[in-house]
Amino acid sequence: MEFDTIAAISTPLGEGGIGIVRISGPDALSIAEKIFNPKVKKNIRELKSHTLTLGNVVCPNTGEVIDEVLLSVMLSPRSFTKEDVVEINCHGGIMPLKRTLEAVLDAGARLAQPGEFTKRAFLNGRIDLAQAEAVIDVIRAKTEEGLKVAVGNLEGSLSRKIKKYMDGITDILARIEANIDFPEEDPEAFISRDELYEMIGEIAKEIEEFLREGERGKIFREGLKVVIAGKPNVGKSSLLNALLKEKRAIVTDIPGTTRDIIEEMLNMGGIPVRIIDTAGIRKSRDKVERIGVRRSEKSIEEADLVLLVLDAVTGIEKEDEVIIEKVKDKECIVLINKTDITGKVNIPFYEKATGKECIGISAKKGIGLKEVEEKIKERVFKGEINTTRPLITRVRHEQALKKALASLNESLEACRDGLPLDIIAIDVREAWEALGEITGDKVEEEILNRIFEEFCIGK
Ligand SMILES: Nc1nc2c(ncn2[C@@H]2O[C@H](COP(=O)(O)OP(=O)(O)OP(=O)(O)O)[C@@H](O)[C@H]2O)c(=O)[nH]1
Ligand SMILES: [Mg+2]
Known part of the structure; x- marks a missing residue:
């Protein structure tokens, strides 16, 4: 996917020790080059990735020095967005940050939308949607336990669980497919309604259990x-x-x-x-x-x-x-x-x-x-809080899991009634898609936008 280059102030506006302007995209380096004068003369492309370099931010039009800063380059794909990223550590005041951002925008970057850096991390495949959502949960965590749940999700504990269900469903679909297409050619692949019932039933049971145990997870977020x-x-x-x-x-x-x-x-x-x-x-x-x-x-x-x-x-x-x-x-x-x-x-x-x-x-x-x-x-x-296991922290996830469970239950019924395999497959596929809404494998643009609107600018 091709993107333009975005920039924003990534720290809260106010007085602090440092404040950070972040740039991400294909032109991040050439934009930084226009506004940054390193103390030790070096081309920005020669700077070692993931290290800090001291220098001045200057106005690209007048050459006036705006602030003395530390700049870091994080070369693609080893960055938050998987794109080339430049972070400029300014002094933490409103003016140095604002002027530095202006210089970056003058040099050709576009002001980032709320959550756009994280959205890119998702669209570029560095994290899935549940992990992207966890980023904001980490930022907003109110207690240590809440943070533990959010960080677990950020590291992918929820995603792994959901992926496991999805993989199980994919296997079932593959078995059904093999039976629909070449039932005679491969007797090994033959799957009886009973077997199918058992395979689907197992996943349905796991999801049901997760919905029951994980239910209280929302409390950590809300x-x-x-x-x-x-x-x-x-x-x-x-x-x-x-x-x-x-x-x-x-x-x-x-x-x-x-x-x-x-x-x-x-x-x-x-x-x-x-x-x-x-x-x-x-x-x-x-x-x-x-x-x-x-x-x-x-x-x-x-x-x-x-x-x-x-x-x-x-x-x-x-x-x-x-x-x-x-x-x-x-x-x-x-x-x-x-x-x-x-x-x-x-x-x-x-x-x-x-x-x-x-x-x-x-x-x-x-x-x-x-x-x-x-x-x-x-x-x-009910006496126990286990924050080491993934919990369901969002209504969106809960709804998707419920939808998946309902579809699996329908397919179980279809099995029991001895309906044709392709009919059973429809429900099973719907369950996969519902789960895909959590990981972002199957998600509509509108939902995506709603998710990232929650973020602050610069994240
Ligand atoms: N002795 C005693 N007095 C209490 C206790 N709790 C509250 N009070 C007194 O009861 C009165 C009312 O207390 P509030 O906390 O204002 O009661 P409230 O339920 O918020 O009242 P409203 O806002 O009017 O609905 C005050 O004079 C308190 O000091 C208690 O545990 N023991
Ligand atoms: Mg009162």
């Missing part, structure tokens, strides 16, 4: 959405503050203090948690509060897990019952707060009344919070 809910004044904001260990939300003894949604990120033993404090739910005449309550209700609907807070002092009141009903079908842990006042609470009573697991806590005194964290982890990962 964060687990945990919503604190309850009637006014039960101590929701106090709980948020206690979990964050900072005074993030306003706490007062006036019911209806929190009016809007407050969202913060929290690292709960490796799980990135989006913790959300909400307005206390009650019937209110106040217009602002009513809007807040509606937002609370919407948050509860979208939550992966609800922490329903009750007040140990008041016990369960009518207002609580309304909320208990709302979370009936949600993943939910009930926290009986203010046990510092009441002492131990009757947990079996609360569990019976709410139909949920209950824990006594004190947000004010920090009692029971460790247990809450443990329960959240237990609930979400």
Whole structure:
């Protein structure tokens, strides 16, 4: 594939020690030559690949010195994009970076689109699509565990798994093909419906298992959405503050203090948690509060897990019952707060009344919070987080796997019904294509664009 030469600032704009302008494409070297004066006079083509050279960036039109830099050349194919790449390490300020980029563009490069370097790495076959997506997951990882999952995917652990399924399917298709084309000529190649059923069934089973185990992987990318809910004044904001260990939300003894949604990120033993404090739910005449309550209700609907807070002092009141009903079908842990006042609470009573697991806590005194964290982890990962195996971190991957599984199940049914081989092959091929959407072997331009739009410029 032939591409033009692109360039962008690859580090965040702001003040820092260094900032990098990256150039990639067939003209990377000749463009760099126009704007770079090495201290030790040398032609840029003589520089050793993957080493740094000190010099000045100069304006290609006026010759004015813009910045003193370190430049590296990474010759094709040993570079991020597999193309010739030049990286210019400028001083990390907005002006040196901006002026250096301008010089590079003046010398003939085109400003890169968001994610275009990574897209080229994919299109040039250095990484597959799942790995390209992992690049952004590495950048955005919020916890060590999240990083581990992302780096695993970047190194190709997910891709290898998917490729294994695809290879298995290719084998099946080859067997079917041989039977359709020359059934008499090669008795060795003969495959019975039973054999076929078994081969397909095995892959279907593996995919099904992966979907089940890998399901929680999305949490590492998106964060687990945990919503604190309850009637006014039960101590929701106090709980948020206690979990964050900072005074993030306003706490007062006036019911209806929190009016809007407050969202913060929290690292709960490796799980990135989006913790959300909400307005206390009650019937209110106040217009602002009513809007807040509606937002609370919407948050509860979208939550992966609800922490329903009750007040140990008041016990369960009518207002609580309304909320208990709302979370009936949600993943939910009930926290009986203010046990510092009441002492131990009757947990079996609360569990019976709410139909949920209950824990006594004190947000004010920090009692029971460790247990809450443990329960959240237990609930979400059923006790184990194994980040050494690939997980499904994207809805896109999950959907493709489900589609592949559905197609395989159809082909199993076709086997069972003794349908002709070419009919069975159609479903099997569809399963292959669905998996190919993950690796990028079979993917539409539009999906590609959507994936790389997520990236920042310069990556
Ligand atoms: N004794 C005791 N008081 C608490 C505890 N948690 C919260 N409170 C008090 O209860 C009152 C309400 O606390 P908030 O955290 O503002 O309650 P909230 O649920 O966010 O209330 P709204 O935002 O109005 O819905 C405050 O006076 C807190 O100090 C606790 O564990 N023990
Ligand atoms: Mg509050």
